[in-house]
Amino acid sequence: MHQPIKFYQTGTHTIGNRLLKPEQRTVQSDRGRSNSLNCGHRACQGCGEALGARYAIDAAMDATRRQLIAANATGCLEVFSTPYPESSWQIPWLHSLFGNAAAVATGMAAAMKVKNRSDVRVIAQGGDGGTTDIGLGGLSGMFERNDDVLYICYDNEAYMNTGVQRSSATPPAARTATTAAVGDEPGNVFGQGKDMPAIAMAHGIPYVATATVADLHDLEDKVAKAIAIRGAKYIHIFVPCPLGWGAAAHDTIRLARLAKETGIFPVFEAERGEVTGVLRIRRKTPVEEYLKPQRRFAHLFAPTPRPDVIARIQAIADRNIRRYGLLDEGAR
Amino acid sequence: MQKPFAVTLDPGSSRANHTGSWRTSRPVYVDNLPPCNGACPAGENIQAWLFHAEAGAYEAAWRVLVRDNPFPAIMGRVCYHPCEGACNRRKLDEPVGINSVERFLGDEAIRRGWKFDAPAASSGKRVLVVGAGPSGLAAAYHLAMLGHRVTIREAGPLAGGMMRFGIPKYRLQRDVLDAEVHRILELGVELVLNSKVEDIIEAIKDGGFDAAFLAVGAHIARRAYIPAGDAVRVLDAVSVLRGLEGEERPMLGRRVVVYGGGNTAIDMARTAKRLGATEALIVYRRTREKMPAHDFEVEEALQEGVMIRWLSTIRQAGSQGITLEKMVLDEKGFPQPTGELETIAADSVVLALGQDVDLSLLDKVPGLEIVDGVVKVGSDMMTRHPGLFAGGDMVPSERTVTVAVGHGKKAARHIDAWLRGRTYAPAPKHADATFERLNAWYYSDAPKTVRPMLDLIRRQSTFDEVQGALDESTALFEARRCLSCGNCFECDNCYGVCPDSAVIKLGPGERYRFDYDYCKGCGICAEECPCGAISMIPEDI
Ligand SMILES: Cc1cc2nc3c(=O)[nH]c(=O)nc-3n(C[C@H](O)[C@H](O)[C@H](O)COP(=O)(O)OP(=O)(O)OC[C@H]3O[C@@H](n4cnc5c(N)ncnc54)[C@H](O)[C@@H]3O)c2cc1C
Ligand SMILES: Cc1ncc(C[n+]2csc(CCOP(=O)(O)OP(=O)(O)O)c2C)c(N)n1
Ligand code: SF4
Ligand code: SF4
Ligand code: SF4
Ligand SMILES: [Mg+2]
Numbered sequence: 001m002h003q004p005i006k007f008y009q010t011g012t013h014t015i016g017n018r019l020l021k022p023e024q025r026t027v028q029s030d031r032g033r034s035n036s037l038n039c040g041h042r043a044c045q046g047c048g049e050a051l052g053a054r055y056a057i058d059a060a061m062d063a064t065r066r067q068l069i070a071a072n073a074t075g076c077l078e079v080f081s082t083p084y085p086e087s088s089w090q091i092p093w094l095h096s097l098f099g100n101a102a103a104v105a106t107g108m109a110a111a112m113k114v115k116n117r118s119d120v121r122v123i124a125q126g127g128d129g130g131t132t133d134i135g136l137g138g139l140s141g142m143f144e145r146n147d148d149v150l151y152i153c154y155d156n157e158a159y160m161n162t163g164v165q166r167s168s169a170t171p172p173a174a175r176t177a178t179t180a181a182v183g184d185e186p187g188n189v190f191g192q193g194k195d196m197p198a199i200a201m202a203h204g205i206p207y208v209a210t211a212t213v214a215d216l217h218d219l220e221d222k223v224a225k226a227i228a229i230r231g232a233k234y235i236h237i238f239v240p241c242p243l244g245w246g247a248a249a250h251d252t253i254r255l256a257r258l259a260k261e262t263g264i265f266p267v268f269e270a271e272r273g274e275v276t277g278v279l280r281i282r283r284k285t286p287v288e289e290y291l292k293p294q295r296r297f298a299h300l301f302a303p304t305p306r307p308d309v310i311a312r313i314q315a316i317a318d319r320n321i322r323r324y325g326l327l328d329e330g331a332r
Numbered sequence: 333m334q335k336p337f338a339v340t341l342d343p344g345s346s347r348a349n350h351t352g353s354w355r356t357s358r359p360v361y362v363d364n365l366p367p368c369n370g371a372c373p374a375g376e377n378i379q380a381w382l383f384h385a386e387a388g389a390y391e392a393a394w395r396v397l398v399r400d401n402p403f404p405a406i407m408g409r410v411c412y413h414p415c416e417g418a419c420n421r422r423k424l425d426e427p428v429g430i431n432s433v434e435r436f437l438g439d440e441a442i443r444r445g446w447k448f449d450a451p452a453a454s455s456g457k458r459v460l461v462v463g464a465g466p467s468g469l470a471a472a473y474h475l476a477m478l479g480h481r482v483t484i485r486e487a488g489p490l491a492g493g494m495m496r497f498g499i500p501k502y503r504l505q506r507d508v509l510d511a512e513v514h515r516i517l518e519l520g521v522e523l524v525l526n527s528k529v530e531d532i533i534e535a536i537k538d539g540g541f542d543a544a545f546l547a548v549g550a551h552i553a554r555r556a557y558i559p560a561g562d563a564v565r566v567l568d569a570v571s572v573l574r575g576l577e578g579e580e581r582p583m584l585g586r587r588v589v590v591y592g593g594g595n596t597a598i599d600m601a602r603t604a605k606r607l608g609a610t611e612a613l614i615v616y617r618r619t620r621e622k623m624p625a626h627d628f629e630v631e632e633a634l635q636e637g638v639m640i641r642w643l644s645t646i647r648q649a650g651s652q653g654i655t656l657e658k659m660v661l662d663e664k665g666f667p668q669p670t671g672e673l674e675t676i677a678a679d680s681v682v683l684a685l686g687q688d689v690d691l692s693l694l695d696k697v698p699g700l701e702i703v704d705g706v707v708k709v710g711s712d713m714m715t716r717h718p719g720l721f722a723g724g725d726m727v728p729s730e731r732t733v734t735v736a737v738g739h740g741k742k743a744a745r746h747i748d749a750w751l752r753g754r755t756y757a758p759a760p761k762h763a764d765a766t767f768e769r770l771n772a773w774y775y776s777d778a779p780k781t782v783r784p785m786l787d788l789i790r791r792q793s794t795f796d797e798v799q800g801a802l803d804e805s806t807a808l809f810e811a812r813r814c815l816s817c818g819n820c821f822e823c824d825n826c827y828g829v830c831p832d833s834a835v836i837k838l839g840p841g842e843r844y845r846f847d848y849d850y851c852k853g854c855g856i857c858a859e860e861c862p863c864g865a866i867s868m869i870p871e872d873i
Contacts, residue, residue, distance in 0.1 A: 008776065009821075011776040013776065014823035015823065028824070029827065037833075038345060038833065039346065042349065045853060050831040083346075083349075086348060087344075249854035
């Protein structure tokens with residue numbers, strides 16, 4: 001019964017931990033973090049996207065010694081951060097269109113190459129709509145050319161900025177402005193939509209990863225790893241949206257955690273198309289616990305409970321668990 | 333300034349936009365009372381000393397601990413640790429091994445020779461303490477630290493009270509006791525041994541004392557009438573245990589029957605085993621559930637081969653041995669005789685039926701209130717006689733070392749105030765740090781560390797210490813199992829999880845501040861604080 005002396009009370013679960021060595025601590029726990037997305041932005045209370053963006057960009061700023069520029073697609077992240085003439089961004093930041101962030105970033109990377117500034121690194125970022133729908137063509141090209149860009153998708157599972165319309169990342173059964181909760185199969189349909197991380201992997205690019213705002217150490221590690229690689233990288237971050245999902249503002253991180261713990265959102269990383277690591281489920285949880293706090297799934301519980309639909313969602317989660325080995329001993 | 337095409341305004345920062353105005357409720361940092369602290373009879377600030385221990389700062393931890401209790405090494409051996417019974421971690425897996433970390437700190441202090449901080453400046457006042465048991469010694473310690481001159485008068489030949497003359501060595505080694513008592517005497521406390529106080533009023537007057545604290549314990553063994561012949565010796569447990577401190581070994585014979593169901597009965601039976609009895613049998617009137625002895629002690633005794641006969645009384649001790657009568661519990665749970673008798677062989681019967689207080693030193697004090705043989709005191713530990721305080725086993729309360737120590741501390745604080753013409757008002761208690769306020773997700777999984785136990789053969793034949801200690805690595809592990817219920821432990825969660833960067837980190841030991849200019853009141857910080865140190869309160873709007 002020899003106890004592992006490597007026990008640090010909250011380990012790496014919390015943002016900081018005074019018991020960890022400085023090099024094991026997160027960028028976010030540092031008083032000197034760059035706060036790339038500053039106070040005063042107009043995101044909703046409890047916005048997961050605002051949080052995810054600060055987590056990711058601060059980590060990238062740290063990894064690049066603050067030599068970072070970003071292109072941003074249209075979407076909440078752009079709109080809430082830059083109401084003219086103010087900006088929340090404390091980095092060189094450029095917005096052009098809804099669908100062209102990847103292309104703009106490709107241009108930025110080319111410019112840096114011409115200027116011999118290999119120290120300056122480029123990020124493109126956007127919502128799930130800007131990534132999986134309108135921006136997919138440009139993004140696929142960026143992957144295909146292996147441009148030296150890290151593309152980050154903040155997935156809140158719909159077009160939030162324009163009023164919660166369905167995107168190809170909206171989950172089955174979810175109610176949105178365009179997928180009403182009516183009929184036999186209420187909400188979004190089953191069997192459609194795009195698995196964007198898998199599409200990115202199919203390009204065989206050097207690095208693809210998923211992350212959530214509920215696991216900061218993992219998220220920061222992945223950003224740092226991506227920055228260390230030259231070529232095209234893709235990180236897909238799960239960011240709950242209290243407004244669009246009909247959830248309490250204080251539940252943002254809890255929902256992200258439940259998405260991971262249920263298997264609904266598998267957290268993994270892949271190199272050149274092969275999965276190289278997954279974040280293990282720590283407390284396996286049935287999908288109901290994830291669905292219940294969200295009004296976009298309320299029609300599955302009342303007035304007529306729909307155990308059949310919930311079972312189909314559970315089957316998706318179970319498939320993820322099998323496919324990625326989310327309960328395997330070897331997983332982290 | 334020349335502006336580019338179509339640009340009419342200078343660029344600005346979003347900090348101009350005070351999103352705090354959106355808020356309908358605000359987060360505030362709170363400090364709540366952890367259940368361990370609330371349950372410690374000595375009023376230790378357990379969470380605070382564990383905080384230092386978690387970082388490996390053992391001396392700092394010890395110094396915080398001894399602000400309330402000068403006996404960590406003793407506590408770590410004999411305290412029944414109600415703190416662990418209340419610990420919130422029990423709802424996750426098992427309670428934090430508070431008691432074993434406490435012992436580690438106490439042993440470390442002895443090993444490294446740590447001394448108490450220097451006492452406060454002299455008050456010029458003198459206090460008499462009667463009895464050098466845990467209560468008297470604790471009071472003396474606190475009074476000395478507060479700057480008073482203390483004299484302890486002790487009837488016996490050595491200090492310690494029941495810690496020396498009751499609790500057997502296999503649970504409390506005497507060098508540990510000596511070390512912790514010695515450290516108190518080093519503060520300049522005067523200890524006068526073999527000096528029984530016969531008349532407290534006279535003792536105060538003759539010695540010129542300004543106040544007195546009485547802690548004479550409860551030493552008179554209660555007897556039960558058992559008709560006896562000469563074949564079976566009838567003794568009492570307190571005298572037998574006390575006798576062990578001398579040279580002689582008490583003559584108990586091979587077959588020893590102990591009568592009673594408290595911790596003293598258990599210690600007596602375990603002692604008899606160690607003295608060579610082939611049979612040590614406890615006879616108790618009621619059932620195991622009703623036994624006042626602690627479960628773990630009963631368990632340890634059974635492991636050592638002690639036998640227990642529940643629902644039995646002793647009717648008589650004759651030449652054939654002793655006669656037992658079987659009992660049954662009535663509807664109210666009281667044992668009733670059945671008339672069913674049985675005779676068993678025995679060489680001696682040792683009575684462990686509780687103790688009474690020898691109050692003779694108070695005979696000449698007018699106006700005291702004595703109830704059920706113990707002296708009533710107020711919430712300030714003062715008797716009805718001004719300047720005369722009392723605590724420990726001689727006042728109405730649970731009889732444990734830790735309660736006695738707590739009384740000593742409390743009395744010292746009130747005596748100090750009384751001597752200075754003030755009243756002592758303890759700080760108001762914080763709200764309870766309940767388990768429901770925790771976000772347990774954040775704590776790593778970690779089962780309790782089990783303390784090593786001496787092997788059974790040596791437990792049956794020697795007085796070596798039964799329960800072993802944690803080593804440095806296991807003590808550190810155990811300390812880090814603490815959840816820091818109700819008080820910020822600087823995990824940075826609130827600082828990190830705020831989507832509006834509205835939490836300001838002030839640096840190690842300085843905690844955090846909310847920036848209400850930008851906090852939108854989402855409540856993520858309160859939800860994700862592992863230990864429940866943030867509350868959301870409605871804004872008046
Ligand atoms: C066998 C046994 C085992 C126990 N085990 C535990 C245990 O594991 N854990 C636990 O918490 N508690 C235990 N207890 C209870 C605990 O020992 C007592 O509750 C505690 O010691 C009471 O402390 P006290 O200071 O009030 O009195 P005591 O410890 O009894 O000390 C009183 C002192 O006053 C002295 N004295 C008495 N009269 C006078 C006088 N007139 N003048 C001068 N001096 C006087 C006595 O000689 C004695 O030294 C045990 C008790 C017994 C009997
Ligand atoms: C070509 C074009 N079509 C439509 C729009 C309107 N529009 C702006 S943002 C947006 C949705 C953004 O959704 P997503 O990318 O998921 O980001 P979110 O707001 O959810 O973060 C839409 C449809 C536009 N700006 N440009
Ligand atoms: S003295 Fe007893 S109750 Fe208090 S902390 Fe120590 S073990 Fe717990
Ligand atoms: S977890 Fe720590 S603070 Fe909470 S009750 Fe247990 S010892 Fe006390
Ligand atoms: S979240 Fe962590 S840092 Fe913030 S108050 Fe709670 S314990 Fe302290
Ligand atoms: Mg979206």
